Amino acid sequence: AQSVTQPDIHITVSEGASLELRCNYSYGATPYLFWYVQSPGQGLQLLLKYFSGDTLVQGIKGFEAEFKRSQSSFNLRKPSVHWSDAAEYFCAVGAGTGRRALTFGSGTRLQVQP
Amino acid sequence: NAGVMQNPRHLVRRRGQEARLRCSPMKGHSHVYWYRQLPEEGLKFMVYLQKENIIDESGMPKERFSAEFPKEGPSILRIQQVVRGDSAAYFCASSSPGLVSEQFFGPGTRLTVL
Numbered sequence: 001a002q003s004v005t006q007p008d009i010h011i012t013v014s015e016g017a018s019l020e021l022r023c024n025y026s027y028g029a030t031p032y033l034f035w036y037v038q039s040p041g042q043g044l045q046l047l048l049k050y051f052s053g054d055t056l057v058q059g060i061k062g063f064e065a066e067f068k069r070s071q072s073s074f075n076l077r078k079p080s081v082h083w084s085d086a087a088e089y090f091c092a093v094g095a096g097t098g099r100r101a102l103t104f105g106s107g108t109r110l111q112v113q114p
Numbered sequence: 115n116a117g118v119m120q121n122p123r124h125l126v127r128r129r130g131q132e133a134r135l136r137c138s139p140m141k142g143h144s145h146v147y148w149y150r151q152l153p154e155e156g157l158k159f160m161v162y163l164q165k166e167n168i169i170d171e172s173g174m175p176k177e178r179f180s181a182e183f184p185k186e187g188p189s190i191l192r193i194q195q196v197v198r199g200d201s202a203a204y205f206c207a208s209s210s211p212g213l214v215s216e217q218f219f220g221p222g223t224r225l226t227v228l
Contacts, residue, residue, distance in 0.1 A: 004156075034216070036219075042221060042222075043118075043205060043219040043220050043221045043222050044157070044205070044207075044219040045219070046216050046217075046218070049216055090156055090157070092157075098169075100145065100147065100162050100169075100170070100209070100217075101147070101159040101162055101170055101172065101173065102147075102149070102157070102159060102217065103159065104149075104156035104157045104158070105156055106155060106156045107155075107156050
């Protein structure tokens with residue numbers, strides 16, 4: 001069965017600093033990978049996705065992620081964090097029928113210090 | 115173009131009552147997904163539906179839970195005889211019929227069982 005691990009439950013960075021959120025997945029085939037962001041009390045917004053092709057994908061709000069098959073990883077990065085980036089971030093892998101059933105990690109809560 | 119709509123946003127039920135959660139997908143989307151988020155956890159896939167068909171219900175509890183997506187009207191997630199453990203945020207997502215398509219999430223319904 002597929003699984004997603006986000007090893008960092010909580011991360012605090014200073015505004016303007018760089019950010020990397022880790023994600024490791026387990027899936028038997030080529031994965032469909034996603035990063036979503038959730039603000040408190042809100043739904044999820046897609047930041048970026050990987051289906052195939054270039055392993056470095058660009059997303060919204062200045063985020064990017066790199067798919068590394070050898071490490072089963074899909075880490076999210078941003079070169080300079082803004083206070084508005086404080087939120088919870090979820091990595092997900094598409095599985096099941098048509099790979100449409102998303103399996104989510106447990107999330108990483110990002111705090112941004114001024 | 116309105117996004118995914120869910121109602122109610124908040125629902126309070128007493129143990130043993132029924133809960134009905136509604137989801138209207140984005141215009142042009144014929145695929146609907148339901149996920150449950152327990153406090154401090156990631157989202158767990160419950161069910162994937164197309165119009166009048168359940169495609170994947172591998173994440174649905176075997177008893178008390180059911181889902182439908184009729185030809186006309188919203189998708190409904192129904193929980194019979196609710197228990198305290200059903201208290202959670204329930205998110206609906208929708209996608210277009212394409213082979214590889216992203217899911218757009220609604221704001222969620224927060225169910226509290228007293």
